Every structure is written in structure tokens, then in C-alpha cells.
Amino acid sequence: MIDPTRLLRSAFLALALLFLAPVGAGGTLLGVEAAQAATVARISVIGNKEVDDAAVIKYLAVRVGEQATSAKLSASVDALQATGLFKSVSVTMQGSTVVVKVVENSIVSSVQFEGNQRFSDANLVAMIDLMNRGTVDQAGLDRDIATIKKAYTDVGYTNVDVSTRLEPAGNGRTRVVFVINEGGRSGIAAINFTGNNSISSWNLKSIIKTHETGWLSWLLRDDNYTQEQLDVDRVLIQQYYANHGFPDAQVTSAVAEYDAKRNGYFITYTIVEGDRYSFGKIGVETSIAGLDANNLTNTIRTRQGDRFSSAELQQSAQDMAVEATNLGYPFADVRPRVERDPATGTFGVTYLVDEGAHLYVERINITGNAKTRDFVIRRELGFAEGDPFNRAMVTAGKQHIEALGFFSKVDVSAQPGSAADKVILNINVTEQSTGDYGITAGYDSSSGILGELSVTERNFLGRGQYIKASLGASQTGKSFNFSFTEPYFMGLKMSAGVDAYHIINDETSSNIYGTTSTGAQFRFGLPVTRDLSAQLFTGLDQTVIADSDHNSSFFTDGQKLNKAWVGYSLTYNTLDDQKHPTEGLYATLTQQYVGWNYNFVKTEAKARYFMPIFPDAGLVGSVKGQAGIINTFGSSGLNPVEAFNYGNTLVRGFQPSNMGPRIGAQPVGYTAYAGGSLEATFPIPMLPETYGLSGSVWADAAVVGGQGASGAVDPTSINQPLKSSVGASIIWDSPFGPLRGDFAYVLTKATDDKTQMFALTLQTLL
Known part of the structure; x- marks a missing residue:
């Protein structure tokens, strides 16, 4: 018979031993882990x-020599499993020997692709990781x-199907074939x-990045x-609305349904959309001692009465902070109160x-520019290490770097x-291709079928230089x-360049x-102001005349005409978009003196002002004016080569070099x-914007005077100095450049x- 008192005493003793025993790391009772662990004397690999x-x-x-814990x-x-080399792995302790049993994955002998047309084999090999792994495992194949x-x-192949086929290649190796449908x-x-x-x-x-399928897709x-x-796209739409008078506009959803x-x-x-707003009263206030607010008003782009942007x-x-x-106030901080x-x-x-916080640029770190030199990026910032830190200057510098066109991301x-x-300022850039090899073909009304082969590099040797042949x-x-x-001659904010040519007509x-x-x-070239x-x-130029038929009254076959010139040009540009302007003024003034065999001054002024007529409908109007005059000195006179010979670039509907005086x-x-x-x-209504097509209606008029050579002018060539026409055009923003086809009806002209x-001509601003 069991003594209850002795049984109770034994139970208390067992509990005491259990709780008083030292506890090892991880909660393992002292002695248990040690009993399981043994010192490794040898490692054996099997399979x-x-x-x-x-x-x-x-x-x-x-x-070897360590304790083999669980x-x-x-x-x-x-x-071992993480290496991808093995199908199965076991590691056990047998006495003092660690026994490793493995079953290897097949070694990849080669990788092939079937059914791929959109991507080449080389493209696909670069995408997958199979060749880097070197072995065939299902998890890796699934990832590939x-x-x-x-x-x-x-790239639009939403119904693509990809599978693999494994083919024995001998010696335990496997050929992997990716089968692509x-x-x-x-x-x-439709959008x-x-x-x-x-x-x-x-x-x-x-303005969105998503485009409907069109004939150029x-x-x-x-x-x-x-x-x-x-x-x-949602962000772009909201930004467009916010810049066109609708600050509260929201895109509540963007849904795609597959058919x-x-x-x-x-x-x-x-x-x-929300409500439309325009700008009210505009003012400038400053708390910086010595800074006159009136000196900053020229930077204001927001005008009273203009739509909110x-x-x-x-x-x-x-611009105001810059x-x-x-x-002389480098810490100025500008905040618009609306x-x-x-x-x-x-x-x-x-x-x-x-006055903003007085911070200074300690260091500028530039990364990602494998080709572009550091100084090409630094010179666009407008500041350097040790200069005051101003967020407006940093933002402006970022915009200047992006405008280089060398980087896809800044x-x-x-x-x-x-x-x-x-x-410390960190600038990380992602470089993009800056070289172009061009093969273009087209048609020009004056030259007929034409073509060009060209090589262009916009970042030559990573120095930001432009070169084209x-x-x-x-x-x-x-x-x-x-x-x-x-672009930065001798490190100055002044460009320098050379153009050479050999042209045969x-x-x-x-x-x-x-x-x-x-x-x-x-x-x-150098900037004078912001605009x-x-x-x-x-x-220098030498022109040799070819007149084997002796048809010209002014030149002889083989005659050489030499000239040297010096001049200047001024360009004023406030366009909102250089490629598709809707608002702003673009104007040029060019004047040059031409000497050697000549002695004259040529002056030309051209300007075009763009304005939105119905901005929400995409209707844009423009007014263009242009004028030119040649003043000769001495007895050297002029000849038809140097005289103005504009045709359809002055008044559309007239042939080049066939308008004006004749002798x-x-x-x-x-x-x-x-x-x-x-x-x-x-x-153009009903046409997708991806076609790049637009239309225009226009009216041209010009008056010409003077003659490019001495002699009696044919009366029928000057009996109407006013040239005018009206017409319509189709403009195509083609992959090869902007082209326009002008259909013209001439209203007034001289008889000849x-x-x-x-x-069909290239589209230009002027």
C-alpha cells in the first residue's frame, strides 16, 4: 500500500528539482542541449x-571541432536549399559525424526560346536569372x-502564355526551353x-501618357x-486643370475594362472639375531690410484677370527667390499667400x-553619371560648396539639369x-542615350524628293558638347x-560653336x-536676361557659279563669289512651350555686314505672337510680322545670290525664288x-491625338521692293508689289519632325x- 505522506513528499521534491534547476539559453534545461550536442569530428557528404x-x-x-546543435x-x-543547387537536403548527426545527404538539381546546359517575336533571344536571356543560377529548379523557373x-x-501582350520544356542533354545536364505564345x-x-x-x-x-491605338501605334x-x-495620368489631368483655372479639380477614378x-x-x-478661378489682386511684401519689393515685380508671371495657374x-x-x-539676399524665402x-x-x-534659415551647402554628391562629367551637372546649379543653401536655387538647378536632355530622371x-x-545635397541621375543616327526621307516643293544621313551627339565625350555631321x-x-x-566656352555662361558646309545646287x-x-x-551666344x-x-564663304548653258545674264560659268561677314542676332522668347506654343512671343532681330566682293548691310526682324482663342477647345491664334532690308554701299552693288528670294516662307502660295522683280x-x-x-x-475633330495631326487656316500678305541686280526690270514682274493669299494647312507632328502641307489660294500677285x-515644308516658329 502506498503511503500518502511519502507520495506527497516525493511530488514536492520533484517540483523543487524542476524549478531550481538552472535554465540554459533559449529556455532549454541545462544538460538537455548538451546531451543532444556532440563535438563534430568529421563531415561526410553523400549524393x-x-x-x-x-x-x-x-x-x-x-x-569540425564545433558542437553540432539542432x-x-x-x-x-x-x-543549402537557398543555393538552388539541390532538390532535397538533409543534415544529421551520426555519432561524431555530420552526415549531409543531397539530391542535386540538373545543371543547365543551354537556354532556348520558342515563339518569341517581340523580344529577341538576347533580350529574354538578359531578363531571366536562369543562367546566373546554373541549375534547374522549379521555383526559379516560375520566377523567370x-x-x-x-x-x-x-508592352501590350496581355494574353501571353509562357511555359518551360526540359530536355535531357547528357551527363546529367538539362536543356531549358521557354515556350512563348x-x-x-x-x-x-477607346479613352x-x-x-x-x-x-x-x-x-x-x-496631355496623358495613355493613348488610343492608332495607325502609328x-x-x-x-x-x-x-x-x-x-x-x-490622374496626376497629369489634375495638374492640367490646376494650371487652367480649376484648383479644386479631382480625378475620382480611372477604370480600365478589357474587351x-x-x-x-x-x-x-x-x-x-470644381469652380473656375482667375487671379485677383497681386502684391509683394518683404520683411528683409534693404530689399525693395518693387525690384521683384518683374518676376511675377501671375497677372490680375488671368486664369488661375x-x-x-x-x-x-x-523666380522671385532667385x-x-x-x-544680394541669398537666404530669401518666398511664400505665396493665397x-x-x-x-x-x-x-x-x-x-x-x-529671411530664411541661414544654411550653407557643405557638399554636393553626384551619382549615376557614368558618362557625363561632374562639372557638366555642377555648372547648371548656379551655386557650389560653401554657398548659401536656398531651396529655390536648388529647384531651379534641378530644372536646368533636366533641360539638358541627358538624363531620363533627376x-x-x-x-x-x-x-x-x-x-549636404545629393543629386542622383539616370542617364539616357544622347546620340542619334538619323536616316530621313521626305519631299519639298522646291527640292523634290530629298533625304539625309546624320550623326548627332548631344553630350560629346560626356562634356555636354553638341556635335552633328x-x-x-x-x-x-x-x-x-x-x-x-x-555651351560653356572657357567656363563662362557663353556658348561658342562652328558651322561648316559644302552645298551644291x-x-x-x-x-x-x-x-x-x-x-x-x-x-x-550669351543670355542677356531671362527671356x-x-x-x-x-x-567666310566662296560660291562658284555653274552656267554651262550660258542662260544667265548676271554670271559666267565658273565665276567665283567671295564674301566675309560679321553680325549679331537678338532672340526674345516667352513661349510657354517651344514645340507646341499656345501663348507668348518669339522674336528675332538679325543684322550683318557682308564684305570682300560685296559691301552691304542686311537687316531682318521677325516676330510671332501666340494667344489662346478658345483654350479649352485647343484653338490657338497667332500673328506674325516680318521685314527686311539690304543697304548697299559703294559701287560693288548686289547680285541675285545675295538678294532676298523668299517665296512661300514669306507668302504661302508663291514658288521659292520666283516672286518679285525679273530682268x-x-x-x-x-x-x-x-x-x-x-x-x-x-x-482635327474625330481624329485621335496620337496621330499628331492638326489643322490651320491662315492669311498672308507682303510687299516687296527694290531689285537684286542692276538693269531694266520687266514691267510685268513689278506691276503688283502686294502679294497676298489665303489657305488652309494640315500639320503633322511626325516622328521625323513637324511637317505641314499648305493649300493656298493666291489673291494678288504680279503677272510674272x-x-x-x-x-510641303517643315513647320517652324517663324
């Missing part, structure tokens, strides 16, 4: 064929399949907007759908200019320096051109005489002209002036 013992042992968490054995299994599918999906490429069937009562759908389509590949792109029958997506953006508001604040820095008045639909703005961040008043040919001649520009039925011109020009720049230039039925050009043009440009109903 490996391609991977040697040393390579296997290297991944183990335990070594944690170390488990960690060894995990490490997912990578290939994503690459196809990103690309399927049809999905596009964007719709709801709630956009004030801004047209065409305008909104033109096969070339541009711009009709891909991704959710990331839709998110970017299997159309193999495309229908995308709908839902917009809540968030971009103009922020740019004005930035101007204050230039005036006062909303819903009753009048206006935002009153007061720019507050206060990130600028600041971090605290070694002291409270020190800041081109070879052109047409039905009427050939051309060889070379151009080089150093053949003697043809339409050209009474031919010319071969060889010359070069040196030029220097005004100047250029100085000088050059003996030969055009001699004119020495003075004045002209003007009115034009309205608009999107030659006209043309249609002309």
Missing part, C-alpha cells in the same frame, strides 16, 4: 555529383516565367472622360495599358519675401551636414554639313544657274520686304510671279 564536397561544406553552419543543423539545411510575362504585359497585342480601344464640362476630351487626351508603341500609367472581342481596353476617367504661382515664387539672391474669394471667383496673391535630396547650419541629297543638289557647340531646267557654296561660320539672348557671328525673264530677287500673317490652329497651290 553530390557536380558540386564537390568543399562547396557543400562551405554552406554549413557547423564546422539549431546549427537546421540552419545548414536552410543554407513571371519576369517574361511581365515584360510582355508591359505571345498572343495578339492588346491596345487601347473616355466624364465630368469634363469645361475642357475638351481632345485636350485631355493630348505599331511604330510608336504608345498604346500600352498599365495601372501605373493610369495613376500617372476580348476588340482585344483592347476601354478606359474611363471620371472628373469633378498653380504652375505659374509656384514658378513666380521660385532674383532676390541675385540682388486668398480665395468664391463670390468673385478669384484668388488674390501676396508674395511674402522673408532626383535631388538634402540631408543634414556636419553642423546645424550645414546641408550630316549628308543630304535631293533632286536638285547635295549638302554636307558639320556643326559643333560648346545643280543647274536644272528650273534653276537657270547652279551654285556650289563652301564656307564656315563661328558664333558666340533675351544674343549671338555674335562671323564667317530678261530671270528672277533677280528684291532688297526690301514687309509682311504679315494671321493663323488659327486647331485639333509663279504660284503653287500646294507646298
Whole structure:
């Protein structure tokens, strides 16, 4: 019989031993782990064929002479499995020996692809990680399949199917074949907007990154759908509204629905516009002693009565801070105070200019520029180490770096320096291609079919220099051109460059005489103000006349005409967009003296002002004026080569070099002209914006006077000095450059002036 007292005493003793026993690390009772762990005397590897013992042992968490705990054995299994070399792994302790048993994955002998057309084999090999791993494991193959599918999906192949086929290659090796069924490429069937009562759908389509499938989509590949792109579009739409009078506009949703029958997506953006606002009273206040607020008003882009624009508001604040820095107040901080008045639909703005924190740039770190030299980036900042730190200057510097066109992405961040008043600036750039090899072909009304081969590098040797060489040919001649520009000559904010050329214009039925011109020009450019720049230039030229048929009354075959010139040009530019302007003024004034065989001064002034007529509908108007005059000195006179010979570039509908005075039925050009043009440009309804097509209607008029050679002028060539025409144009923003086809109807002309109903030319600002 069991004694209850003795049983109770034994139970208490057992509990005491349990709780009083020392506890080891991890909660293991002292002695238990030690009993399980043994000192490793030897490591044995079993099952490996391609991977040697040393390579296997290297991944183990335990070594000879160490204790083999269960944690170390488990960690060894995990490490070996993570290599991807083995299908299965076990690590056990048998006596004092660690036994490692492995079953190896197959070694990759080669990788092949079947069914791929969109991506080359080399492209696909670069995407996957199989060759880096060197072995075949299903988890790795699944990751590679997912990578290939994503690459196809990103370029519109949403129905792509990717699988693998494993083929024995002998000696335990495996050939991996990726079988790709690309399927049809999905596009964007339609893009719709709801709630956009004030801004047209065409305008909104033109500013987003997602584009409808069009007839050029096969070339541009711009009709891909991704959710990331839709998110970017939402931001772009809101920014566009905020810059066009709607500060409260929101894109509440962007939904894409796939239509299997159309193999495309229908995308709908839902917009809540809010109320339209314009700018009210504008003012500047400053608390900085000695700084006159009136000296900052010239930087204000926001004008009372103009529609509200968030971009103009922020740019004005930035320009004002930069101007204050230039005036000697480097710590100026500008904040726009905005006062909303819903009753009048206006935002009153007061720019507050206060003294900011006195911080200094301790160091500027630049990363990511493998090709571009550091100094090319640093000189765009406008400040250096040790200078005051001003956020407006940093933002302006970032914009200048982006404007170089050398980088696809520019990130600028600041971090605290070694002291409270020190800041370290970090600039990370992502470089993009800056070289172009061009092969273009086209048609010009005056030259016929033409083509050009060119090589261009915008960041030559990573020094920010521009260089271009081109070879052109047409039905009427050939051309060889070379151009080089150093944007910061001798480290100054002044550009310097040289242009050399050899141009041959053949003697043809339409050209009474031919010319071969060889010359070069040196030029220097510098900014005068924010909107005004100047250029100085000088050059030499020799032109040889070709007149084998002796048709010309002014030249002889083989005659050489030498000239040297020096001049300047001024350019004033306030355009809001250099490629598709909707507002602003672009004007040039050029004057040059020409000597050697000549003695005259040529002066030309041209200007074009753009204005939005119905901005929400994309209707833009422009007014252009141009004038020129040649003043000769002495008895050297002039000849038709140097006289003005504009045709359709002055008044559309007139043939080049066939407008104005004639002597003996030969055009001699004119020495003075004045002209003007009115034009309205608009999107073409029902056409997707991705086609890059727009239309315009216009009216041109000009008066020409003087004659480019001495002699009796044919009366029928000057019986109407006023040249005028009206017409319409189709403008195509083509991948090869902006082209325009002008359909003209001439209203007034001289009897001998030659006209043309249609002309295909390059689109220019002037």
C-alpha cells in the first residue's frame, strides 16, 4: 500500500528539482542541449555529383571541432536549399559525424526560346536569372516565367502564355526551353472622360501618357495599358486643370475594362472639375531690410484677370527667390499667400519675401553619371560648396539639369551636414542615350524628293558638347554639313560653336544657274536676361557659279563669289512651350555686314505672337510680322545670290525664288520686304491625338521692293508689289519632325510671279 505522506513528499521534491534547476539559453534545461550536442569530428557528404564536397561544406553552419546543435543543423539545411543547387537536403548527426545527404538539381546546359517575336533571344536571356543560377529548379523557373510575362504585359501582350520544356542533354545536364505564345497585342480601344464640362476630351487626351491605338501605334508603341500609367495620368489631368483655372479639380477614378472581342481596353476617367478661378489682386511684401519689393515685380508671371495657374504661382515664387539672391539676399524665402474669394471667383496673391534659415551647402554628391562629367551637372546649379543653401536655387538647378536632355530622371535630396547650419545635397541621375543616327526621307516643293544621313551627339565625350555631321541629297543638289557647340566656352555662361558646309545646287531646267557654296561660320551666344539672348557671328564663304548653258545674264560659268561677314542676332522668347506654343512671343532681330566682293548691310526682324482663342477647345491664334532690308554701299552693288528670294516662307502660295522683280525673264530677287500673317490652329475633330495631326487656316500678305541686280526690270514682274493669299494647312507632328502641307489660294500677285497651290515644308516658329 502506498503511503500518502511519502507520495506527497516525493511530488514536492520533484517540483523543487524542476524549478531550481538552472535554465540554459533559449529556455532549454541545462544538460538537455548538451546531451543532444556532440563535438563534430568529421563531415561526410553523400549524393553530390557536380558540386564537390568543399562547396557543400562551405554552406554549413557547423564546422569540425564545433558542437553540432539542432539549431546549427537546421540552419545548414536552410543554407543549402537557398543555393538552388539541390532538390532535397538533409543534415544529421551520426555519432561524431555530420552526415549531409543531397539530391542535386540538373545543371543547365543551354537556354532556348520558342515563339518569341517581340523580344529577341538576347533580350529574354538578359531578363531571366536562369543562367546566373546554373541549375534547374522549379521555383526559379516560375520566377523567370513571371519576369517574361511581365515584360510582355508591359508592352501590350496581355494574353501571353509562357511555359518551360526540359530536355535531357547528357551527363546529367538539362536543356531549358521557354515556350512563348505571345498572343495578339492588346491596345487601347477607346479613352473616355466624364465630368469634363469645361475642357475638351481632345485636350485631355493630348496631355496623358495613355493613348488610343492608332495607325502609328505599331511604330510608336504608345498604346500600352498599365495601372501605373493610369495613376500617372490622374496626376497629369489634375495638374492640367490646376494650371487652367480649376484648383479644386479631382480625378475620382480611372477604370480600365478589357474587351476580348476588340482585344483592347476601354478606359474611363471620371472628373469633378470644381469652380473656375482667375487671379485677383497681386502684391509683394518683404520683411528683409534693404530689399525693395518693387525690384521683384518683374518676376511675377501671375497677372490680375488671368486664369488661375498653380504652375505659374509656384514658378513666380521660385523666380522671385532667385532674383532676390541675385540682388544680394541669398537666404530669401518666398511664400505665396493665397486668398480665395468664391463670390468673385478669384484668388488674390501676396508674395511674402522673408529671411530664411541661414544654411550653407557643405557638399554636393553626384551619382549615376557614368558618362557625363561632374562639372557638366555642377555648372547648371548656379551655386557650389560653401554657398548659401536656398531651396529655390536648388529647384531651379534641378530644372536646368533636366533641360539638358541627358538624363531620363533627376532626383535631388538634402540631408543634414556636419553642423546645424550645414546641408549636404545629393543629386542622383539616370542617364539616357544622347546620340542619334538619323536616316530621313521626305519631299519639298522646291527640292523634290530629298533625304539625309546624320550623326548627332548631344553630350560629346560626356562634356555636354553638341556635335552633328550630316549628308543630304535631293533632286536638285547635295549638302554636307558639320556643326559643333560648346555651351560653356572657357567656363563662362557663353556658348561658342562652328558651322561648316559644302552645298551644291545643280543647274536644272528650273534653276537657270547652279551654285556650289563652301564656307564656315563661328558664333558666340550669351543670355542677356531671362527671356533675351544674343549671338555674335562671323564667317567666310566662296560660291562658284555653274552656267554651262550660258542662260544667265548676271554670271559666267565658273565665276567665283567671295564674301566675309560679321553680325549679331537678338532672340526674345516667352513661349510657354517651344514645340507646341499656345501663348507668348518669339522674336528675332538679325543684322550683318557682308564684305570682300560685296559691301552691304542686311537687316531682318521677325516676330510671332501666340494667344489662346478658345483654350479649352485647343484653338490657338497667332500673328506674325516680318521685314527686311539690304543697304548697299559703294559701287560693288548686289547680285541675285545675295538678294532676298523668299517665296512661300514669306507668302504661302508663291514658288521659292520666283516672286518679285525679273530682268530678261530671270528672277533677280528684291532688297526690301514687309509682311504679315494671321493663323488659327486647331485639333482635327474625330481624329485621335496620337496621330499628331492638326489643322490651320491662315492669311498672308507682303510687299516687296527694290531689285537684286542692276538693269531694266520687266514691267510685268513689278506691276503688283502686294502679294497676298489665303489657305488652309494640315500639320503633322511626325516622328521625323513637324511637317505641314499648305493649300493656298493666291489673291494678288504680279503677272510674272509663279504660284503653287500646294507646298510641303517643315513647320517652324517663324
